[in-house]
Amino acid sequence: MDPRLQPQTPEVDPMVTSAVMNVRDRFGAEGLRDLMALAQMELRNVEAAEQRLAALAEPAATAPEAVDSADTQAWLAYTEAEPERDDRR
Numbered sequence: 001m002d003p004r005l006q007p008q009t010p011e012v013d014p015m016v017t018s019a020v021m022n023v024r025d026r027f028g029a030e031g032l033r034d035l036m037a038l039a040q041m042e043l044r045n046v047e048a049a050e051q052r053l054a055a056l057a058e059p060a061a062t063a064p065e066a067v068d069s070a071d072t073q074a075w076l077a078y079t080e081a082e083p084e085r086d087d088r089r
Contacts, residue, residue: 023031
């Protein structure tokens with residue numbers, strides 16, 4: 001077998017093997033091609049999701065700016081929002 005086609009792990013889960021064999025037996029080569037195309041699409045989606053999760057785990061490059069109370073008051077005035085009654089600043 002072509003080494004590029006070998007599974008990534010030495011032992012493939014029997015459920016995966018069974019799924020591939022079922023597709024092969026029921027749909028033949030065309031079904032296996034469809035399965036491979038769908039698997040490639042899912043692999044791209046999963047890898048992209050893993051990258052997004054890894055980015056969330058990395059610390060932010062820049063520290064967020066401190067909140068300035070004058071900016072907050074200016075925003076409240078601009079939007080005509082009233083501060084909450086129990087806000088005693």
